[in-house]
Amino acid sequence: MDLKLYNTLSKQKEIFKPLQGNEVRIYSCGPTVYKDATIGNMRTYIFMDVLRRVLKYNGYTLKHAMNITDVGHLVSDADDGEDKMIKSAKEEGKTPLQIAEIYTNKFLQDLQDLNIDMPEIICKATEHIQEMIEFVEGLIQNGYAYETSSAIYFDVSKLDKYGVLSGINLEDQKAGARVGIDKEKKNPYDFALWIKAPSNHIMKWESPWGLSYPGWHIECSSMGKKYLGNEFDIHTGGIDLIPTHHENEIAQSKGLTGENPAKFWMHGEYLLIDGGKMSKSLGNVYLLSDIINKGYSPLAYKMFCFSASYRNKINFTWEAIESANKSLIKLKEAYKKHLEGNDEVSNEKIYELENKFHSAVNDDLNMPLAMSIVWETAKHEKKSRKIAELLLKFDNVLGIKIDKQEETNSEIPKEVLELVEKRKLARENKNWQKSDELRDEIIKKGYTLKDTKEGMIIQKA
Numbered sequence: 001m002d003l004k005l006y007n008t009l010s011k012q013k014e015i016f017k018p019l020q021g022n023e024v025r026i027y028s029c030g031p032t033v034y035k036d037a038t039i040g041n042m043r044t045y046i047f048m049d050v051l052r053r054v055l056k057y058n059g060y061t062l063k064h065a066m067n068i069t070d071v072g073h074l075v076s077d078a079d080d081g082e083d084k085m086i087k088s089a090k091e092e093g094k095t096p097l098q099i100a101e102i103y104t105n106k107f108l109q110d111l112q113d114l115n116i117d118m119p120e121i122i123c124k125a126t127e128h129i130q131e132m133i134e135f136v137e138g139l140i141q142n143g144y145a146y147e148t149s150s151a152i153y154f155d156v157s158k159l160d161k162y163g164v165l166s167g168i169n170l171e172d173q174k175a176g177a178r179v180g181i182d183k184e185k186k187n188p189y190d191f192a193l194w195i196k197a198p199s200n201h202i203m204k205w206e207s208p209w210g211l212s213y214p215g216w217h218i219e220c221s222s223m224g225k226k227y228l229g230n231e232f233d234i235h236t237g238g239i240d241l242i243p244t245h246h247e248n249e250i251a252q253s254k255g256l257t258g259e260n261p262a263k264f265w266m267h268g269e270y271l272l273i274d275g276g277k278m279s280k281s282l283g284n285v286y287l288l289s290d291i292i293n294k295g296y297s298p299l300a301y302k303m304f305c306f307s308a309s310y311r312n313k314i315n316f317t318w319e320a321i322e323s324a325n326k327s328l329i330k331l332k333e334a335y336k337k338h339l340e341g342n343d344e345v346s347n348e349k350i351y352e353l354e355n356k357f358h359s360a361v362n363d364d365l366n367m368p369l370a371m372s373i374v375w376e377t378a379k380h381e382k383k384s385r386k387i388a389e390l391l392l393k394f395d396n397v398l399g400i401k402i403d404k405q406e407e408t409n410s411e412i413p414k415e416v417l418e419l420v421e422k423r424k425l426a427r428e429n430k431n432w433q434k435s436d437e438l439r440d441e442i443i444k445k446g447y448t449l450k451d452t453k454e455g456m457i458i459q460k461a
Contacts, residue, residue, distance in 0.1 A: 030107075145193055196209060269310065341382070
């Protein structure tokens with residue numbers, strides 16, 4: 001059965017076949033670990049998880065690298081502003097290394113809570129400085145990069161075409177519209193490969209250009225090349241990465257090797273919050289721990305994400321999570337009933353259901369359609385172990401631990417959950433006295449609280 005995936009590069013679905021044998025080589029843009037990953041960020045990794053699982057379902061083996069950006073990502077996606085790691089370190093009174101460790105661990109815990117199938121290789125930018133230097137040296141040697149007093153820039157004008165993913169037309173770009181203006185640039189849209197560090201800059205390394213640090217884009221190109229070769233099968237990321245980061249990755253790789261690094265480019269769409277954007281000013285920046293602290297399973301968020309294609313926007317509401325959590329519990333209960341059943345179901349019926357599910361996931365990871373087949377299977381009137389075994393096979397793609405019963409806080413009274421939210425706010429405001437008072441109130445109501453690096457865990461005493 002053919003597997004079809006939407007390729008941002010060609011703007012259409014294409015039949016997927018690995019470049020080499022049965023192994024699929026994938027690169028995924030990971031997080032910049034300067035703050036908590038939001039549920040919007042995590043939607044991208046749920047998409048990555050489904051892709052991995054569908055490829056395995058089709059019998060492929062994987063070699064998958066995902067980066068951790070712990071240096072080089074400036075506060076603007078352009079070549080200006082502070083490094084996000086340094087800015088966060090200053091704000092929290094910690095070193096960039098401490099910030100990176102804290103938020104890397106939080107991110108990995110979120111992946112674990114969502115039962116994400118982990119990439120085979122997780123690579124940190126700071127551990128690949130030499131590879132980046134060698135990449136930049138190669139670009140200079142090939143005539144695609146030049147040095148100024150502040151940085152080493154990629155010369156976009158040397159490419160046969162720039163903008164293959166986004167369709168951007170450089171002739172229509174004005175100076176400073178996409179990147180900061182530097183009078184020493186040959187072109188306003190040239191981007192920094194390597195940045196010369198001011199004397200007070202915290203993160204810097206010895207290089208042929210003095211003490212300096214990498215640009216954001218060079219990191220992924222260097223690590224992708226190291227672990228997956230000059231050309232690999234699939235590159236994934238969020239849709240926001242298309243116009244700058246991924247265009248620049250392609251430019252760099254073509255400048256060094258002459259090749260677009262990936263055959264397929266795949267991108268996950270935005271998560272909306274109550275119909276709009278997630279924003280600190282609106283107070284609607286949610287983390288996975290917020291879902292957990294409200295008494296829902298983190299896997300309910302995964303179920304929620306399955307209700308739309310990864311290529312479509314999806315609107316998050318707490319009502320939707322409540323519904324997804326109930327569905328998760330019902331699906332697991334249905335599995336258990338079939339596991340205990342003795343009814344006879346024909347092999348032809350099992351084959352029919354499996355074939356429909358396989359066709360759905362092979363149609364560009366069509367999870368809404370796949371879930372309709374899952375429910376058709378779960379609601380089968382005959383209760384049979386064959387159905388249970390089929391649902392368990394489907395869970396190789398779903399990753400919702402269908403054979404494990406949920407232990408959630410869904411029965412915690414609303415007034416207790418409200419106290420938990422108030423205590424969370426008090427802790428964020430460093431009002432420790434109020435935090436302790438609210439903890440005492442929660443305990444009096446028969447519940448215990450545990451503060452962890454992932455957030456507060458509430459349980460019946």
